[in-house]
Amino acid sequence: MSFAEFISMGGYGLYVWSSFGMTALLMIGEVVILRRQRRTIIQRLCRMSRIEKRPGATP
Amino acid sequence: MAINWFKYASPATFYPLAGRMIPWFAWLAIILTLFGLYWGFFETPSILTDQKQYYRIIFVHVPAAWMSMWLYVVLAGWAIIGLVFNTRLSYMMAAAVAPTGAMFTFLSLWTGAFWGKTSWGTWWDWDPRMTSELILLFLYVGYMALHSAIDDTRRADRASALLAVVGVVLVPVIFWSINCPDPNQCAALHQQSSFKGVESNILLAMLVLSIAFWMYSFAVAFMRVRNIILERERNTQWVRELPEVCE
Numbered sequence: 001m002s003f004a005e006f007i008s009m010g011g012y013g014l015y016v017w018s019s020f021g022m023t024a025l026l027m028i029g030e031v032v033i034l035r036r037q038r039r040t041i042i043q044r045l046c047r048m049s050r051i052e053k054r055p056g057a058t059p
Numbered sequence: 060m061a062i063n064w065f066k067y068a069s070p071a072t073f074y075p076l077a078g079r080m081i082p083w084f085a086w087l088a089i090i091l092t093l094f095g096l097y098w099g100f101f102e103t104p105s106i107l108t109d110q111k112q113y114y115r116i117i118f119v120h121v122p123a124a125w126m127s128m129w130l131y132v133v134l135a136g137w138a139i140i141g142l143v144f145n146t147r148l149s150y151m152m153a154a155a156v157a158p159t160g161a162m163f164t165f166l167s168l169w170t171g172a173f174w175g176k177t178s179w180g181t182w183w184d185w186d187p188r189m190t191s192e193l194i195l196l197f198l199y200v201g202y203m204a205l206h207s208a209i210d211d212t213r214r215a216d217r218a219s220a221l222l223a224v225v226g227v228v229l230v231p232v233i234f235w236s237i238n239c240p241d242p243n244q245c246a247a248l249h250q251q252s253s254f255k256g257v258e259s260n261i262l263l264a265m266l267v268l269s270i271a272f273w274m275y276s277f278a279v280a281f282m283r284v285r286n287i288i289l290e291r292e293r294n295t296q297w298v299r300e301l302p303e304v305c306e
Contacts, residue, residue: 001104010112015177019170023119026162027275034282041289045298046305 068146070288071297077281084278091271099264106258113177114261116170122269124167126276127195128230130160134202135227138220150216151291153223154206155284159276161199168192179248187236188249191229198226212291 009016067073099118107114134156141149171189172182183189202219209215237249254262292298 006100009115010109012113012177015113015173016115019116019119019173022169023123023166026166030159030162030279031282034279034286037286038282038289041286041293042303045289045293048293049299049304 068144068148070148070151070292071295073148074285074288074301077285081278081281084274084281088271088274088278091267091274095264095268095271098260098267103258103260103264106260113174116174116177117261118264118268120167120170120174121265122272123163123170124192125269126272127160127164127167127192128233129273130156130163130276131195131199131223131227131230134160135223138223141216141220142224147213147216147291148288150220151284151287152280153220154216155280155287156276157199157203157206158283159279161196161203163272163276164192164196164199168196175248184248186248188233191233191236195229195233198222198229202226 007013007017067076095118099115103115134153137149137153137156140146141153168189171192175184176182202223205222206215206219209218257265289298298304
């Protein structure tokens with residue numbers, strides 16, 4: 001099986017790769033979004049704790 | 060040995076536990092996905108010859124469809140536990156599972172459209188199973204929309220949990236929606252099928268990818284529940300003292 005044959009999937013390449021492509025895109029995208037969300041949350045928590053530790057800050 | 064399960068019902072103890080489990084489930088998901096894809100593409104060419112190659116769509120279609128239904132059962136299960144025991148973590152788990160379930164529901168419809176176009180000649184049809192799966196997508200979206208529409212988190216938890224529990228009646232409907240005794244009598248495209256009729260290499264790829272998607276769901280739900288815990292517990296001492304939150 002050559003690479004071109006593999007991509008063409010017997011003429012059904014568009015259908016097969018659209019299915020697998022969307023699945024890969026969404027599953028990887030979900031992980032990327034969750035990791036970014038976690039970074040943002042932790043950054044905000046850091047900012048909050050710095051503000052509270054400032055001298056003269058009212059808790 | 061008696062395990063005190065309620066100990067893990069506290070977000071403070073569950074947060075690090077979930078963190079430790081994520082890599083295990085993630086690696087299982089990656090290894091099983093690679094194996095399933097390899098088997099589906101390179102151990103099946105003798106069966107899936109030229110005109111049958113579109114058949115490979117089922118390697119993602121069936122696992123996505125199974126996960127869409129299973130994750131709804133999990134979501135409703137956490138909702139019931141939350142309503143009965145009033146544990147915050149159960150509601151957080153329910154909220155953590157929903158977006159992944161919605162994603163798999165969308166994927167089963169998306170991949171199903173490409174399957175339908177190749178094997179039935181249509182992108183969409185109001186076949187009982189496709190229609191009920193579409194309603195499942197609306198249920199997931201409705202659960203998430205209702206939760207985010209109510210400002211008071213505890214009220215949002217309870218209201219959306221109730222919606223999730225009521226909606227679970229749809230899952231058996233989807234599951235048995237293929238029970239059409241005579242294909243000539245009803246317009247169902249999905250027909251009753253059994254594992255016995257499926258070639259063993261195809262079945263193996265399909266089952267391995269299903270387990271892979273399941274492991275993926277665990278990993279992603281734990282990642283999301285940790286984010287939810289951090290957001291909701293941000294004013295507590297234990298969150299402030301976490302090593303990942305800077306001094």
